[in-house]
Amino acid sequence: MSHISYRISNDNLDDIENWATWSPERLCGFLKKAGLGDYGEIFINHKISGRLAPLLSDADLKEMGVSIVGDRLRLKAVIGALGTRARYEKRTKTWWEGKEQLYFSDAQQCLCTCAGCCPDDPSTYKLTSNHLRVKTVNPFRCGPVRLCCCNEYKINNVDLSKVNDVDIFGEPAPCVWRVCCCAAGRDHIQIQTPTEKEGTLVLTVQQGTGERISGMILHQIEEAQQLERD
Numbered sequence: 235m236s237h238i239s240y241r242i243s244n245d246n247l248d249d250i251e252n253w254a255t256w257s258p259e260r261l262c263g264f265l266k267k268a269g270l271g272d273y274g275e276i277f278i279n280h281k282i283s284g285r286l287a288p289l290l291s292d293a294d295l296k297e298m299g300v301s302i303v304g305d306r307l308r309l310k311a312v313i314g315a316l317g318t319r320a321r322y323e324k325r326t327k328t329w330w331e332g333k334e335q336l337y338f339s340d341a342q343q344c345l346c347t348c349a350g351c352c353p354d355d356p357s358t359y360k361l362t363s364n365h366l367r368v369k370t371v372n373p374f375r376c377g378p379v380r381l382c383c384c385n386e387y388k389i390n391n392v393d394l395s396k397v398n399d400v401d402i403f404g405e406p407a408p409c410v411w412r413v414c415c416c417a418a419g420r421d422h423i424q425i426q427t428p429t430e431k432e433g434t435l436v437l438t439v440q441q442g443t444g445e446r447i448s449g450m451i452l453h454q455i456e457e458a459q460q461l462e463r464d
Contacts, residue, residue: 397455
C-alpha cells in the first residue's frame with residue numbers, strides 16, 4: 235500500500251524540533267503555511283496541540299469535520315512529515331562547537347608557532363544530540379611550513395548512548411606563564427567509552443569552561459541513552 239508523502243520546506247522550520255510543545259494556535263499557523271489553513275480553526279476548536287496531532291486517526295479527522303478524503307490524507311501526511319523532520323532536526327542539531335586549547339596564553343602560542351609562521355593544528359569538537367565529533371588534523375609539512383594540501387585527518391564520532399562516564403580535571407598554567415603573561419590554565423574533559431582503545435577520550439578546553447561543556451555533554455548523553463531505552 236502506497237503512502238502520501240509531504241516535504242517540509244526550509245521556510246517552515248522555525249522551532250520545529252520542539253513541535254510536540256506547540257499550542258493549537260501554533261499548529262494552526264503551520265497548517266496555513268502547508269496550504270491547509272482551512273482546517274486550522276478546526277484544530278483550535280478541538281484543542282489539537284503538537285503533542286496530540288500524531289495520535290489523530292482518519293476517524294478522528296472525520297469526526298472533527300474534515301469530510302474530504304483527500305484533505306484527511308494530506309493532513310495525516312503533513313503531520314507525519316512534521317514529526318519525521320522534527321526528529322531529524324533534533325538529532326542533527328549542533329549544541330556546542332569548540333577547538334582544542336593547545337596553549338596557556340597568546341604569548342606562548344606566538345612563541346611556539348614563530349608568530350604564526352608555523353601554525354598549530356588543534357583538534358575541533360562538535361556536539362550534536364547523539365554524537366560527539368572530534369576531528370584531528372595531521373597536516374603535511376615541508377619542514378616547519380604547513381602546506382595547504384595533502385593533509386591527513388581523522389574523525390572520531392563518539393556515540394553518546396555508549397558513554398560510561400564524564401570527568402573533569404584542571405591543569406594550572408606553569409608558573410612562568412602565570413607570572414609573565416597572567417596565563418590561565420586548561421580544563422581536560424575525560425569521556426570514557428568502551429570503544430576507545432585507551433578507554434578515555436580527552437577534550438582540552440579553556441579553564442573555566444569545562445564544567446559548562448561537560449554539563450552539556452552529560453545532558454545529551456542522558457537524552458541519547460533515554461532514546462536508546464525507548
